[in-house]
Amino acid sequence: YCPHSGCEVAWVDREDAVVCPCHLSRFSVDGSVTHPPAAGNLDTGPAKLTPDGQTLVVDVSAIIGTFFPPAIDGTVRFTVQQYPALAEVGGSVTGHSAGVAFPLVVLRASASSVIAFDARCPHLGCAVRGAQKYFVCPCHGSVFDLAGNVKLDPAKGPLTALSATFDGTTVAVKT
Structure with a gap:
């Protein structure tokens, strides 16, 4: 970086x-x-x-920095215990996974759900970070809501959403 x-x-x-x-x-x-x-x-x-x-x-x-386990059959799986930031609502982790061509950002959206995105900011490709109720690009300050929509420029398009599930222990992100 x-x-x-x-x-x-x-x-x-x-x-x-x-x-x-x-x-x-x-x-x-x-x-x-x-x-x-x-x-x-x-x-x-x-x-x-x-x-x-x-x-x-x-x-x-x-x-x-952070590495997620490798993707298997297009899915990255890990436990919240492996990434303590996800134990609390609003906590997030940005990182890489072998077999995935882009960084991932995962945020604990509620007690029973997580959301995940391709972490590349559509502006210039910097990896966004989760920040409670938003995703923020550290490079030029673009801000995205939890649906991935732009709330503050310079990014012009949304983040790419990924399918993510959470069973109370394990997170699975389809890439």
């Missing part, structure tokens, strides 16, 4: 740099900042080549 506003960054081949899509900070291959507004370097983690020298394996668990 970019140290400026927490946006997800990506390698851009044509620029030979890591670029933040939110405010266009740039970072060299070693994570050092080369273009503002970011003032700090990217967090880095251990990496190694496979024995055949063809694949770089990066341990991103300390960098990216």
Whole structure:
């Protein structure tokens, strides 16, 4: 994540740099900042080549943050006990799951229900965070209601809703 506003960054081949899509900070291959507004370097983690020298394996668990269990048959399943923020109404978790091409945000909507969305803000793709009765994009401040509809620009479209169920213990999100 970019140290400026927490946006997800990506390698851009044509620029030979890591670029933040939110405010266009740039970072060299070693994570050092080369273009503002970011003032700090990217967090880095251990990496190694496979024995055949063809694949770089990066341990991103300390960098990216929350990981949900892998999706199985298109569904991510986990217990509230695994993510204590979901124990309380209004609590939320944003994270990634192996086998899912986008981050997820899950919010405890009531004592008996959860809601889930593709966490990418439609404005520039930053991962939104749950905030009690809203979802907020940390990059440019777009705000979405619990139905995923835009309440505050600059985003022009809604979040993509995902089917989610909760049986009192286990959450299941169809991706």
